[in-house]
Amino acid sequence: MSLIHAKTALLPDGWAQNVRVRLEGGRIAEVTRGAEPLGRVVQCLLPALVNLHSHTFQRAMAGLTEKRTAGQDSFWTWRTLMYRFLEQLTPEDVEAIAAMVMVEMAEAGYAAVAEFHYLHHAPGGGVYADLAEMSTRIAAAAAETGLGLTHLPVLYERGGCDGRALTAGQRRFGNDPDRFAALWEAARQGLRSLPADTVLGVALHSLRAVSPAGLDMAAGIDRGAPVHIHVAEQMAEVAEVMDATGQRPVEWLLRHQQVDTRWCLIHATQMTPEETLALARSGAVAGLCPITEANLGDGIFDGQRFVQAGGRFGVGSDSNVRISLSEELRLLEYSQRLGLKGRACLATTERSAGRVLFEGAATGGAQAAGRASGAIAEGLWADLVALDLSGPDLMGVQGDTILDTWIFACDDRLVTDVWSAGRKLVTAGRHYARDQVMQRYGATAMRLRGSL
C-alpha cells in the first residue's frame, strides 16, 4: 500500500485541493479530498495517459528520412525507406529499441502504450521458431520498463486492395488468417509473465493490406478485445479503396463492420463531414497521431466537428519520430487553428482547450487500449502523472490553466513522477531503467543508422 498527497489534482468532477490517493494492488483504492499531507507529496496530480498508437521500431530511424529522395517526397517514399530500414532488424534490436521508446514514453507522462505490432517474421518472410518471437520481445521491453502494454498483433495479408502479392519489403509482416490466429495465440503465451494490467488486442493493418474475410476473422478473434486499424490516412489510400469498393474507407468500414466502443480508427485524416459525424456517433475512438501525421504529410483531422459531435479521441506517437505528450496535444489543437483560422478550437464554454485535450485523450486512450484507467477514480489502475508547478511559468497557476500552460507554453520536462498500475516508473523526471536501456539502445541505433 502507498499514499500520494497532491496539492492539486484533476478528479473526474474537476479540480480538488489536498487530495490523498491510496494505492493498493496497482489500483486506486481510495481518493480523499482535503487531506493532511502523508506519503509522497506532489504538486499536481493527473491521470497518466495511454499512448494509443506506436510502432516502436521506427524510433531508430527518427531524423534519418528528412532529405529529398524523389521529385516530390511523400508518405509513400518515406514508406520505402522504412521498409529498407526494417529489413535488417533482429529480435534483439526490436527489444532494445522498444525498451528505449518505453522509457521515453514514461518520462513524457504516458503510463501505457498500445503497440500496433506488424513486424512478425525474419528477413525474407521466414518464420521464427517461436511464431510470436517479436511479440515476446515487445513483452520483454515492457517487463524491463514497467510501462503498461496493450499488445496488438497486426494482420497483414496483401500488397493492396486488388489482392496483389506482398512486395519484398512487406514479407516480414505477412500472414494468412490461419497463421495469424496461431501467432495471436502464441503472443498470448508471450505476455504471460507480464502484470495483470496487460491487454492483448488485435489490429488490422489497413483496408489496403487486409481482405474483407481477414477483417471478419481478426475482428472476431476475441469479441471482448480492442480492435485497431489504420484508416483513411492518405488521399491515395482513399482513391485505392474507392476503386476497389466504390466507397470511401471510413464509409466502407462503418457499413461492413460493427464499429463500436472496442474499435480504434487510427488517423482518419481523410473524411467527409458525413463520415466524421458517423464516426463520432459510433462510439469508436479516433486515434490521432498529430506529430507523425504532420511529419508524413497526412493532412488535418476534422477535429472541431468531431469533438463537438461528441466524438471520442486519443493520441499516439505512431512513428515515434518525436515522443512528447504535451507536443502531441498542442499540435492537435494547433492543426485545427491553422485549418480553421480560429483559436481555442476544441475548447468549450466550460472547459479550456488544454482541459478538453487532456481529459479527452485520457478517457479515449484508456478506452482504445481496453485499459481500466484514464481518471483518478477508485477501482481504476493507478496510472498517474505528477507535474512540477514551481517553475516560472506555473508558479501560482491553478485549475485548467495548469493544463493550458503545460501544453501550450511548456514541455514534458514538467513531469516529475509517473506510476503505471501502481508501478513507480519515473522519479524526479527520470525512468528507473534509463541508463541501462540507453546504453544498449545507443549501440543498436549507431549500427542501424548506417543503413539509411
Ligand code: NGQ
Ligand atoms: C505503418 N504508418 O504501418 O508503419 C504505416 C505506414 C502503410 C503509418 N500509417 C505503412 N503512419 O501504411 O502502408
Ligand code: ZN
Ligand atoms: Zn501507424
